[in-house]
Amino acid sequence: MKKLIVALLILVVAFGAFGQAKPVIGALIRNLDEQFVADYAANLKVLAAKAGVELKLLDSRSDQATQLDQLNTLITQGVKYFVIVPNQTEATEQMAKAIKAVGGGAAFSNIQPSVAALKVGPNFFLASSPESVAGSIQADIIDNYFKKNPAALAPGKTINALFLLGQLGHPAQKYRTEAVKNGLKAKGYKLNVIAEDTANWKPDEAQQKMDAWIAAYNGKFNIVITNNDGMALGAVESLLTAKYTKADAKDGTILKVPVLGVDATQVALKSMAEDKLYATVLQDSVGQSSTAFELALAMATGKYKPGFKAWGLSPETKPGSEAPANDAAVIGQCYLVPFKAVTKENYKSFMTK
Amino acid sequence: MAAKTAAGTIEPKKGLRAFISKNTNLVTFVSLAILLGLLTRGRSFEWPSVRNLMIAESVRAFAALGVGMIIITRGIDLSIGYVVCLVASVAASFAQTSDYTAALYAGRDFPLWLPFLAGIITGGLFGLLNGVLVAYGRLPAFIATLGTMSVARGFQLIYTKAAVVGSLKDSYKTISQGSLGPIPNLALYVAAACVVIWVLLRHTKRGTNFYAIGGNAMAARVSGINVERETVAVYTYAGILYGIAGCLLAGRLGLANALTANGMELDAIAAVTVGGVSQTGGVGTMSGMVIGVLTLGIINYGMTYLGVDSYYQLLVKGFIIIAAVYFDMKKYARRS
Incomplete structure (x- = not known):
């Protein structure tokens, strides 16, 4: 018993000995199971170590209630400046208000904060690439594909698509899907959804769905569009197993139809190198985390001024089409990190050597 | 330490041991609270921290009280998380601001009682369905x-x-987010529910029946208890509690979506098990359930405060559940 008390006291003193001089930044992270979010968090840790910042990084495992609890806990610990990957846009205002109450600030990434959240104060920022842009870029890639291979289109400029969706209700599922559909329609295609269903981001579920669809719709679809690379690769496996292939890869894939993903994971890039996966989209985790971190650090060290350049990016000046960067009142708080199309031409540059 | 003590002072030790063995859950909770207090240099005892803990655990407490009663009758309920999720979504849909164009009922302004009524009915109906399936359908719970x-x-x-049901009215959110003086509203609701459950379990015939069914359903039937009706009752009561939980959760978050409350069944079942509600049925108290919720709450809070990696938090949670059930089984295996 005495030994236990001594051990506890030593532990307490050890905790107490941590210096208070370092700036502290809280990182509230939605869910480390998602590849993008995991990469984002990993880069934050690198940045914090380099800058000599104490980073308190917490994972809410996709639960907004947990994220609120974590925010409250960090606030009682005296943390004022945050980098946040929220669970839902609708919850950002409440979080911003809690942070404002202690005179702090935050930069939101990945999922957009609401306009109202940015209006809580000038110390709240968007440091993100809105999900819908990933969908729009998929639409651009598809447009290019069919321009190069018009014979692959069904009569009447028709795209017969199979959609593999992420977890239903997940913002990335919703916005990416809406944007690619709207993008294709805007480019003058007739979009015919042959089948769409969720595969919950998972390759194995995607493979099962695809197995069933190949049996049901053999020859009736000319593209497979997915919300992430994991599901895209599941679909690729299914098509390979069903010998849904052709002799050459002149159009960029040995599969009879192109398959598209989002994320540009390393396995996806390898699949592209093998002429299997057709294309993907990179959501720049390094760009988003660096922008958000530099904003939080600038606030914590008192160096932030309106117009501050974070990760070399200047804030937007003209309202765009997507919230919250569509509101003139908060446009100076919006830093838009570009998405990148990853295609045959450039995929090698994203591979880690 | 006991060995060093003189023979004359053994008597009170026995008393202490008996107290500890009888109140394992309370002793665990108090020790963890003290440990956390030391690790946080007293910060966890300060009011803002205590307040955070109360707010964080309130919704779970409702779910735990519901499933706790079910486990007393030797049942189980795995539907909690998604029922609370559905209730929160239903309640939220009737509490959206009327000028929100993406609202489920855009342009309509409903009175403040409607989301609660709709939510509690939804929860209650699911509880009723569970109860009927278990009692009359003879399905394993x-x-x-x-x-x-x-x-x-x-x-x-x-x-x-599959959309987020957001933009809830401030008046609705205040019901969950407000406070009476320093005490958060949510804690007051939990306190009220505790009183009701305590009376139900300790001072009504129905409460006694729950214990009797959990202890030995056959014997309960022989002694004249309508086991089916009581089983339906316990699941329905639990459903109503999930209903209240969902309504309050929507107000607390200011939204509901498909991910709201996912996995809450695990938290609730773990909490009541840690709180001494036995999986073998017939054993458990309201205060034990609440202590269980607070114990897991303090562990969650402590791990968050100390910045423990979330993956390790899952490990710790899992081990706690396994340990709690293991000791519970051992205790009652010995008894029977």
């Missing part, structure tokens, strides 16, 4: 509630079209 879990999830996605 595990399977019946696994099925209704999926049904609730399906309804939630159909009802909301």
Whole structure:
């Protein structure tokens, strides 16, 4: 018993000995199971170590209630400046208000904060690439594909698509899907959804769905569009197993139809190198985390001024089409990190050597 | 330490041991609270921290009280998470601001009682369904509630079209987010529910019946208890509690979506087990359930405060559940 008390006291003193001089930044992270979010968090840790910042990084495992609890806990610990990957846009205002109450600030990434959240104060920022842009870029890639291979289109400029969706209700599922559909329609295609269903981001579920669809719709679809690379690769496996292939890869894939993903994971890039996966989209985790971190650090060290350049990016000046960067009142708080199309031409540059 | 003590002072030790063995859950809770207090240099005893803990655990407390009663009757309920999720979505849909164009009922302004009524009815109906399936359908509770879990999830996605139900009225959010003096409203609701459950379990015939059924359903039937009716009652009461939980959760978050409350069944079942509600049925108290919720709450809070990696938090949670059930089984195996 005495030994236990001594051990506890030593532990307490050890905790107490941590210096208070370092700036502290809280990182509230939605869910480390998602590849993008995991990469984002990993880069934050690198940045914090380099800058000599104490980073308190917490994972809410996709639960907004947990994220609120974590925010409250960090606030009682005296943390004022945050980098946040929220669970839902609708919850950002409440979080911003809690942070404002202690005179702090935050930069939101990945999922957009609401306009109202940015209006809580000038110390709240968007440091993100809105999900819908990933969908729009998929639409651009598809447009290019069919321009190069018009014979692959069904009569009447028709795209017969199979959609593999992420977890239903997940913002990335919703916005990416809406944007690619709207993008294709805007480019003058007739979009015919042959089948769409969720595969919950998972390759194995995607493979099962695809197995069933190949049996049901053999020859009736000319593209497979997915919300992430994991599901895209599941679909690729299914098509390979069903010998849904052709002799050459002149159009960029040995599969009879192109398959598209989002994320540009390393396995996806390898699949592209093998002429299997057709294309993907990179959501720049390094760009988003660096922008958000530099904003939080600038606030914590008192160096932030309106117009501050974070990760070399200047804030937007003209309202765009997507919230919250569509509101003139908060446009100076919006830093838009570009998405990148990853295609045959450039995929090698994203591979880690 | 006991060996060093003189023979004359053994008597009070026995008393202390007896107290510890009888109140394991309380002793665990108090020791963890002290440990956390030391690790946080007293910060966890300060009011803002205590307040955070109360707010964080309130919704779970409702779910725990519900499933705690079910486990007393030797049942189980796996549908909690998605039922709470569905209820939160239903309640939220009737509490959206009327000028929100993406609202489920855009342009309509409903009175403040409607979301609660709709939510509690939804929860109650699911509880009733669970109860009927278990009592009259003779389905194992595990399977019946696994099925209704999926049904609730399906309804939630159909009802909301998988969208976030957001932009709730401030007046609705205040019900959850407000406070009476320094005490958060949520804690007051939990306190009220505790009183009701305590009276139900300790001072009504129905409460006694729950224990009797959990202890030995056959004997309960022989002694004249309508086991089916009481089983339906306990699941329905639990459903109503999930209903209240969902309504309050929507107000607390200011939104509901398909991910709201996912996995809450695990937290609630773990909490009541840690709180001494036995999986073998017939054993458990209201205060034990609340202590269980607070114990897991303090562990969660402590791990968050100390910045423990979330993956390790899952490990710790899992081990706690396994340990709690293990010791529970050992204790009652010995007794029987």
